[in-house]
Amino acid sequence: MASSVHAIAPDGLINPVKSHPEAVVFAVAARDKERAGAFAKKHGIAKVYGSYQELISDPEIYAIYNPLPNGLHYEWAMKALAAGNHVLVEKPAANTPGAKIQAHDPHVP
Numbered sequence: 001m002a003s004s005v006h007a008i009a010p011d012g013l014i015n016p017v018k019s020h021p022e023a024v025v026f027a028v029a030a031r032d033k034e035r036a037g038a039f040a041k042k043h044g045i046a047k048v049y050g051s052y053q054e055l056i057s058d059p060e061i062y063a064i065y066n067p068l069p070n071g072l073h074y075e076w077a078m079k080a081l082a083a084g085n086h087v088l089v090e091k092p093a094a095n096t097p098g099a100k101i102q103a104h105d106p107h108v109p
């Protein structure tokens, strides 16, 4: 993720997190593992995945940031929630009028 010249992820999350003592950007995923690796090296991120599904399935991950193109926000936010992650998603949360991301707490029925 976030490999293009004007990508928002560094300014939107990765650099701000570096100034927060209780947070760490632990992993990054891209559709291509080599691209994810180059991004991880540049930003000092320890773990690399070659698919978004692998990242959201990592039990060590507490929350994910979704800076994908608009049409992928809803799909991957919902998949990440279903996998048990907290989710921070770039705007717009969805690109169809009916879609809404349902915040949910697994401890609340």
Ligand SMILES: NC(=O)C1=CN([C@@H]2O[C@H](COP(=O)(O)OP(=O)(O)OC[C@H]3O[C@@H](n4cnc5c(N)ncnc54)[C@H](OP(=O)(O)O)[C@@H]3O)[C@@H](O)[C@H]2O)C=CC1
Pocket: 001, 002, 003, 004, 005, 006, 007, 008, 009, 029, 030, 031, 032, 035, 036, 067, 068, 069, 070, 072, 090, 091, 092
């Ligand atoms: N850029 C900005 O200044 C701002 C952007 N935003 C929002 O943030 C989101 C991301 O923006 P931005 O960082 O500019 O986006 P990018 O165009 O840089 O895309 C982010 C990443 O999405 C991944 N991706 C997955 N599927 C596709 C696909 N089909 N085509 C292209 N890329 C794909 C790519 O990573 P990979 O292939 O490596 O997995 C890519 O690096 C947008 O929703 C935008 O509205 C909000 C405010 C400002």
Ligand SMILES: O=C1OC[C@@H](O)[C@H](O)[C@H]1O
Pocket: none
């Ligand atoms: O998504 C965006 O990308 C480019 C920015 O200039 C703009 O403010 C933002 O909405």
